[in-house]
Amino acid sequence: MKAVRNMFFPEEFINQVREESDIVDVISNYVSLKRGGSNYKGLCPFHSEKTPSFMVNPSKQIFHCFGCGEGGNVFHFLMKHENMGFPDAVRALAERCGRPVPEIERTPEDLAQQKIKDRIFEINKAAASFFFETGRKTSLALSYLKSRGITEETLSLFKIGYAPDSWDALTLHLKGLGFNEKDIELAGLALKKKSGDGLYDRFRNRVIFPIVDIYARVLGFGGRVLDDSTPKYLNSPETPVFDKGSSLYGLNLSYEAIRKQEYAILVEGYMDVITTYQNDIHNIVATLGTSLTRWHVRKLQRYTRNLALFFDSDDAGVKAAKRSFDICVPEGMKMKVVTLVQGEDPDSFLGKYGKNGFKDRMAEAKPIMDFMIEHTLKEMPQKTLNEKVSVAERLIPLLSMISNPIEQELYTNQVASLLRIDPGTIRASIRSGAAKLRGKEDPSKKEGTKPGKEAPVWEGALVSLMIHHPDLLQEIKGRIEPGYFSDPGLRSVVQRIFDSPGEKPGPGTIQSLIPAEDASLAGMLSRFLIEDQEPVDLQGLIDRVRQEHLKRMKKTLQEEVEDAEKQGRSREAAQLVREISNISLEVSTLQQRLGTERRNVKA
Structure with a gap:
């Protein structure tokens, strides 16, 4: 199968990196996956959901989310999750598998x-x-x-x-x-x-x-x-190479220690990192004095999913913890909170209590949900009914963000016990709150909303048949052409399949059909290719693709007739009318055949 030319790296190198980067292993660093039949399933990292709709197919090395429509290969996942371009995704995966990066071809x-x-x-x-x-x-x-x-x-x-x-x-x-x-x-x-x-x-x-x-x-x-x-x-201000919202001070020296110790300590200032590192605690980074962002979190996720954060025990510290909770928990990070006396920071704390005192304080770190529950109960009274309602309303949104169902259930029971209310009531509020939240989201981010325009399902199904059942290719090629496909992305894929004489597509060629530069097409193709398709109703699919193609042709010719008549080209208009008549007859024949045989083709 002829691959799409890449503008950055040699195709051979890209294929080597892709083959050595198992998609299940890579995605497992970001998403908790469980085997389910031929696929792995998990909660999508690209939109909020409670029921897993995110699938990873190990044999085809592709992923697809049936909730938001994202999909593609291992490169697309990294590009989307890390907000990086294709060359950077290739470099990151090459580094992961220990392969030297060659010189690249550039536009x-x-x-x-x-x-x-x-x-x-x-x-x-x-x-x-x-x-x-x-x-x-x-x-x-x-x-x-x-x-x-x-x-x-x-x-x-x-x-x-x-x-x-x-x-x-x-x-x-x-x-x-x-x-x-x-x-x-x-x-x-x-x-x-x-x-x-x-x-x-x-x-x-x-x-x-x-x-x-x-x-x-x-x-x-x-x-x-x-x-x-x-x-x-x-x-420094924002420059072509510096983004304060995603840069982490000290990561160049600490990333190996973070990976080895399987957690990172996150602080705010330069001196906090320097002093701590000097005391032989090397798994530490700082956010350059800014609030934590999801880009910081995603950068750290390359090395660990465990994070320890330092906060004051005052109101400002609690607010900072809440902001971090909102960013980290939806991203799947496990967080612990280390509290210091008001006015202290890691640098000053180490100066007073030394390395051992620092480690003792680290050992006392609390999971961030425990921290939030403790401070909410300390701050808000719970004697009256209304007071308990206020506390529950403060904590339920936090509970709803916990993606691990077991962890969410345990914390739900804990909060219910502390407030002496029925856990079922809290569960119902979590579900209700999630539904309201989804209702307020941008339509492009709602569960079940696909980005961009959807390709007709019959076109995608026919492309899937070409790939999964190469023995049918010759029959399909004899009856349709790439131009019959309305979706330009699928049309280009079919053209590439048809342009490969003597070469039959199969699951092994899927990677070459998913272009790196077109995320929308990658998501569409992964939707049709993630599951194997049985060779059912080939005739119906071909008839439907032909029928819709003829309808589009008819509409175009009708517009040409109107134009010809306005300009007095009566002979040309008459010829176009005859063509329309022939097309209408063929559309009617196809419609009758589809209806009579009750083809199982989704309209």
């Missing part, structure tokens, strides 16, 4: 975009070296870091540096290395002067923390003042 647009990114990475690397070397020669910066307990080894490991108290020291240094002002500004390291020409440095008189990805590329920087200036912390 001119992709080459231009990558050239910009590469240039920014070069500028960031040069800036990081400048900051680091400046810091080693600046007593003010060294004194500050020493006062925070940072050792020389840690300073070098994290490449902590210093931006001098100058308006243009970095800009002049980078220009001296051959970088132009436009790229320096694009990298977020300098800003245009409000008056006159030129740039001024963004970071001045600050300790600098380079933000590095797992490929050792400098994405951006964080800077902390050495005095009482504001803002206390300053990060």
Whole structure:
């Protein structure tokens, strides 16, 4: 089967990565799957549901959700779940299976975009070296870091540096290395002067923390003042290589420890990571001072599904825990909460109680649902009926987000016991609340709503027959053409099948039929291909495809007749009318045959 040409990597390499990346193993890192017949089933990670409609077929190496319509192969899953492009999905899976990534073929647009990114990475690397070397020669910066307990080894490991108290020291240094002002500004390291020409440095008189990805590329920087200036912390702006909402500080040094220990510690600040890491606790990352996002969570899910978060025990801490709950629990992350005394953070806590005290506090971590129940009961009275109703209304939305039915049942019983009400009442409220929530969702995200326009089911069924029963292909090719298919995606698939002389399609060729660049077509094809199809009613399917094709032709010809008559082309109009008459006769014959034989073809 001739594969679709890929614009990025050699087809042979893509096929090797795909063959070595078992789709069940990959998806199992994100979704709890259970065997059910020839497929594995689980709760869809792309929309909210209580009954599994997400299927993974190990023999065909494809997935499909019958609830939201997402589907495709292992690349499509990673692209959708991690919000990444096809090249990045290939790289991620190649890294997972230990296969070196070759040079890639790129479109001119992709080459231009990558050239910009590469240039920014070069500028960031040069800036990081400048900051680091400046810091080693600046007593003010060294004194500050020493006062925070940072050792020389840690300073070098994290490449902590210093931006001098100058308006243009970095800009002049980078220009001296051959970088132009436009790229320096694009990298977020300098800003245009409000008056006159030129740039001024963004970071001045600050300790600098380079933000590095797992490929050792400098994405951006964080800077902390050495005095009482504001803002206390300053990060790089959004650039073509830096996204604050998905970047995690320290991940470049911690991802192996996270994977090995099977959980990650998530903190807020740079110094929290540095101090903790220096105390031989290496499975730690920070969110750059921002709230946790689902992109942070999905990045961590590559290494673990277990997360420990630090919160204050005050109201702000409870609110932060609630926000994290809303993000992590629907994503399938298991979370524990570590509470500290108000005003403490991991950095200051380690300074007072040391590594052993930190580990003791970690051992006291509570599952986040326990934390939320405890603080809700502490905050809200439960003496009167109305008070109990208020507590239940606070907790039921949290219970409804728990996707594991056993865990949800246990917590439901716990809450019912604490409030002394019937667990069945809470279960009913959970179901009712879920239904109301679905009613408020965007229509494209509701259960059972398919994205985009659906291809006619008879067209998909016929394509499925061609693939699952290659012995029927010659008969089908003799009676229909690719142009008979109304859906352009299916039409292109049929064309590729027909263009393979002497080669019969089969389940092994499914991968080559699912294009990486067309997520909509991938979802559609996976729907028709996830299950084997019996070769029933081939005649009915062919008749239906032909009939609908003729109806479309008739409509087009009728429009041409109107146009010809308006322009006085009576002879042409008469010829078109005769063609319409012939088509109508054939449509009628097909309709009679379909009706008489009661073909089991869904209308």
